[in-house]
Amino acid sequence: MWNEIPGGVCAAKGFTASGVHCGVKAGGNPEKNDLALILSEKECTAAATYTLNRVKAAPIYVTMDHLENGVAWGVVANSGNANACCPMSHENAQAMCAAAARATGREPEDFVVASTGVIGQTLNIAAIQAGMPQAAAALNADGSDAAATAIMTTDTRKKEISVAFDLGGREVRIGAIAKGSGMIHPNMGTMLAFVTTDCAITSDMLSEALHEVVARTFNRVTVDGDTSTNDMCVVLANGMAGNQLIEWKDDGYAFFKEALEHVCRALARAIAGDGEGASRLVTCRVEGARSEESAERLAKAVVGSSLVKAAMFGADANWGRVLCAMGYSKAPFRPEHVDVAFRSQAGEILVCRQGDGLEFDEDQAKEILSQPEVVIAVNLHEGEDAAECWGCDLTYDYVKINGDYRT
Amino acid sequence: MWNEIPGGVCAAKGFTASGVHCGVKAGGNPEKNDLALILSEKECTAAATYTLNRVKAAPIYVTMDHLENGVAWGVVANSGNANACCPMSHENAQAMCAAAARATGREPEDFVVASTGVIGQTLNIAAIQAGMPQAAAALNADGSDAAATAIMTTDTRKKEISVAFDLGGREVRIGAIAKGSGMIHPNMGTMLAFVTTDCAITSDMLSEALHEVVARTFNRVTVDGDTSTNDMCVVLANGMAGNQLIEWKDDGYAFFKEALEHVCRALARAIAGDGEGASRLVTCRVEGARSEESAERLAKAVVGSSLVKAAMFGADANWGRVLCAMGYSKAPFRPEHVDVAFRSQAGEILVCRQGDGLEFDEDQAKEILSQPEVVIAVNLHEGEDAAECWGCDLTYDYVKINGDYRT
Numbered sequence: 001m002w003n004e005i006p007g008g009v010c011a012a013k014g015f016t017a018s019g020v021h022c023g024v025k026a027g028g029n030p031e032k033n034d035l036a037l038i039l040s041e042k043e044c045t046a047a048a049t050y051t052l053n054r055v056k057a058a059p060i061y062v063t064m065d066h067l068e069n070g071v072a073w074g075v076v077a078n079s080g081n082a083n084a085c086c087p088m089s090h091e092n093a094q095a096m097c098a099a100a101a102r103a104t105g106r107e108p109e110d111f112v113v114a115s116t117g118v119i120g121q122t123l124n125i126a127a128i129q130a131g132m133p134q135a136a137a138a139l140n141a142d143g144s145d146a147a148a149t150a151i152m153t154t155d156t157r158k159k160e161i162s163v164a165f166d167l168g169g170r171e172v173r174i175g176a177i178a179k180g181s182g183m184i185h186p187n188m189g190t191m192l193a194f195v196t197t198d199c200a201i202t203s204d205m206l207s208e209a210l211h212e213v214v215a216r217t218f219n220r221v222t223v224d225g226d227t228s229t230n231d232m233c234v235v236l237a238n239g240m241a242g243n244q245l246i247e248w249k250d251d252g253y254a255f256f257k258e259a260l261e262h263v264c265r266a267l268a269r270a271i272a273g274d275g276e277g278a279s280r281l282v283t284c285r286v287e288g289a290r291s292e293e294s295a296e297r298l299a300k301a302v303v304g305s306s307l308v309k310a311a312m313f314g315a316d317a318n319w320g321r322v323l324c325a326m327g328y329s330k331a332p333f334r335p336e337h338v339d340v341a342f343r344s345q346a347g348e349i350l351v352c353r354q355g356d357g358l359e360f361d362e363d364q365a366k367e368i369l370s371q372p373e374v375v376i377a378v379n380l381h382e383g384e385d386a387a388e389c390w391g392c393d394l395t396y397d398y399v400k401i402n403g404d405y406r407t
Numbered sequence: 408m409w410n411e412i413p414g415g416v417c418a419a420k421g422f423t424a425s426g427v428h429c430g431v432k433a434g435g436n437p438e439k440n441d442l443a444l445i446l447s448e449k450e451c452t453a454a455a456t457y458t459l460n461r462v463k464a465a466p467i468y469v470t471m472d473h474l475e476n477g478v479a480w481g482v483v484a485n486s487g488n489a490n491a492c493c494p495m496s497h498e499n500a501q502a503m504c505a506a507a508a509r510a511t512g513r514e515p516e517d518f519v520v521a522s523t524g525v526i527g528q529t530l531n532i533a534a535i536q537a538g539m540p541q542a543a544a545a546l547n548a549d550g551s552d553a554a555a556t557a558i559m560t561t562d563t564r565k566k567e568i569s570v571a572f573d574l575g576g577r578e579v580r581i582g583a584i585a586k587g588s589g590m591i592h593p594n595m596g597t598m599l600a601f602v603t604t605d606c607a608i609t610s611d612m613l614s615e616a617l618h619e620v621v622a623r624t625f626n627r628v629t630v631d632g633d634t635s636t637n638d639m640c641v642v643l644a645n646g647m648a649g650n651q652l653i654e655w656k657d658d659g660y661a662f663f664k665e666a667l668e669h670v671c672r673a674l675a676r677a678i679a680g681d682g683e684g685a686s687r688l689v690t691c692r693v694e695g696a697r698s699e700e701s702a703e704r705l706a707k708a709v710v711g712s713s714l715v716k717a718a719m720f721g722a723d724a725n726w727g728r729v730l731c732a733m734g735y736s737k738a739p740f741r742p743e744h745v746d747v748a749f750r751s752q753a754g755e756i757l758v759c760r761q762g763d764g765l766e767f768d769e770d771q772a773k774e775i776l777s778q779p780e781v782v783i784a785v786n787l788h789e790g791e792d793a794a795e796c797w798g799c800d801l802t803y804d805y806v807k808i809n810g811d812y813r814t
Binding site: 052053054055056082084085086087118119120121122224225226227228229304305306307310311313314316318319320321323324325326327328329332333335352355356357394395396398399400401402403404 | 463736
């Protein structure tokens with residue numbers, strides 16, 4: 001088991017971070033950090049998952065290139081501009097790594113690079129180059145907060161978490177920061193999540209663990225069904241915990257993967273709950289399925305449905321939309337076996353049994369659905385498997401934020 | 408070629424229609440028609456497409472059963488309740504047909520039956536049975552308007568159209584009514600569309616034409632990505648035009664199909680433009696594609712993207728979201744070849760050439776995007792094929808309508 005500890009992305013031994021304002025976005029808030037650095041004092045094995053969008057931002061390609069050898073030392077990231085679909089995007093992503101390398105005494109290839117913000121406008125690389133020395137000077141073991149702030153766009157809350165656990169007598173730590181908010185429908189990646197650990201683990205095992213975990217955490221989130229061009233989840237492991245190197249899928253691997261899954265699930269839930277304009281986190285849990293895959297597909301269709309999301313905003317127990325979304329998910333199930341309940345800290349109410357609506361207390365349902373976290377609980381009564389997916393409600397503020405985000 | 412003529416679903420020879428208020432929905436507006444009848448004075452060959460949602464409303468199954476022999480005489484439909492996922496749904500769908508048969512002197516199996524409205528509440532069949540004699544008495548050749556009104560839910564505009572064309576010296580007519588609004592993402596069907604024609608055509612040819620046309624019209628519409636449980640598109644052909652029977656894919660078939668496609672496209676565009684809360688019709692036209700299939704997939708991803716839809720609401724020329732949506736559509740294309748322009752009655756503006764953003768006049772773009780019909784024009788520069796899909800913007804009113812639709 002693991003304990004949650006403070007420190008965020010700097011919790012693991014040997015990692016420092018920083019976040020500064022350099023002015024990426026013309027007319028941006030001068031108080032808002034927009035440039036983040038994360039650095040390890042030792043070389044790290046590294047693994048990443050990336051967006052499957054066919055239109056990929058330049059930083060994705062540059063990072064893929066830099067991680068081809070499976071090692072890295074740090075991360076450089078900016079908010080305020082996605083560095084996607086614009087002139088000089090590839091050159092500017094490389095220039096960001098070069099500036100980070102100069103300021104820290106490393107090589108450009110040692111850096112993972114990421115950008116988030118508006119698509120299609122040329123990156124203000126001069127501002128980033130000018131701000132880099134300040135970012136490097138600010139690197140410190142308490143820098144997780146500043147870095148987490150620097151990658152936020154329309155996020156309203158910082159997303160960071162860290163855990164410690166024992167591996168053969170050695171304390172191993174995992175820490176992370178992430179950003180989410182809009183254009184969130186990850187597919188083998190997520191908006192931006194940077195995970196650090198002092199665990200000694202091979203690049204192969206790290207990649208294996210990350211891919212297994214991302215499939216069950218970030219890839220089960222949807223805010224608006226739009227898979228971003230810039231999604232990236234990276235984990236860096238510097239081995240400084242001194243545990244016996246994880247080379248196989250042994251108990252150590254299982255412990256590490258479990259802790260990594262806890263970290264990623266917490267961030268995934270935070271991203272869903274802080275979706276653009278969201279007033280509540282909506283979880284759909286599908287149980288009694290014949291396979292985890294079909295449970296996941298059903299749950300994701302439910303949290304992805306615009307009509308379910310609008311009903312959750314209105315705290316309206318419109319469970320017919322839940323069944324409708326399950327029906328078009330392309331997962332097999334028998335509608336006439338399905339139970340649906342709504343649950344939150346205010347209680348639980350069964351609204352549909354064996355596919356037919358029940359009489360229920362509308363006031364009680366309203367009370368349950370008015371809480372900041374709501375669970376849509378579905379039982380298929382067909383098997384033993386289950387899966388949970390996370391999303392948020394569809395609100396006036398989502399429309400407002402996205403009706404005029406760019407200008 | 409065809410001419411648009413008045414008459415709607417009664418334009419073709421031998422068809423009458425009616426719409427009355429019977430009180431399906433407790434506390435509903437007593438002025439609002441909620442029960443529609445369409446009847447032919449001769450037996451019709453009939454074809455239909457249905458929702459592919461795994462959760463299908465009872466009227467879908469009953470209609471499938473009644474059309475197994477390829478013939479029908481009429482349609483009975485109600486709004487105010489979807490007759491889906493509720494006790495007695497199958498029995499009540501059959502009872503609707505039986506009531507229509509009693510009131511018109513026909514057999515229950517002669518009727519197509521359809522319902523639209525809230526899912527999960529038991530249908531008030533007594534109200535429908537009580538209202539049926541009045542509906543039957545009101546059947547007349549000017550009844551298209553009343554019937555079109557009776558199938559509306561959150562629709563703000565009636566959807567009806569009719570055309571006439573010449574087939575070997577005989578005038579043939581096609582007329583139709585439809586309803587759309589929310590839960591619109593048809594898949595081999597659409598919300599509700601009832602098409603009548605006096606064309607003489609075999610059931611096989613009618614079905615072939617309908618399936619080809621629906622794939623290129625209704626199936627290219629999306630309002631909110633939610634495929635309904637009640638989608639149905641039915642065409643009834645009574646042969647009273649006296650044209651030579653269409654039995655093969657000859658010229659007559661081609662003329663008929665072209666006219667049918669015009670009718671269905673007009674209704675599809677009307678459904679998109681009157682999507683729940685919509686302030687404008689958004690068309691995405693993809694040209695220069697290697698296949699019509701990939702053009703359609705790309706265009707549908709663009710009009711289906713919540714972020715594109717919100718940008719259209721804000722008249723924001725955020726074309727990066729257009730490329731992003733194309734990127735996750737799973738259709739092949741080269742981002743570095745793509746041009747994007749916005750076009751409307753106020754003009755046209757190119758915003759992206761060969762995958763990179765252009766400098767453009769923001770005021771001109773705003774003016775173009777503020778019109779009631781907007782086209783997002785994409786050129787892939789890879790081939791000769793093209794496709795158009797239709798949707799609408801995502802507005803505060805969509806959220807408002809769906810945050811509290813049920814109660």
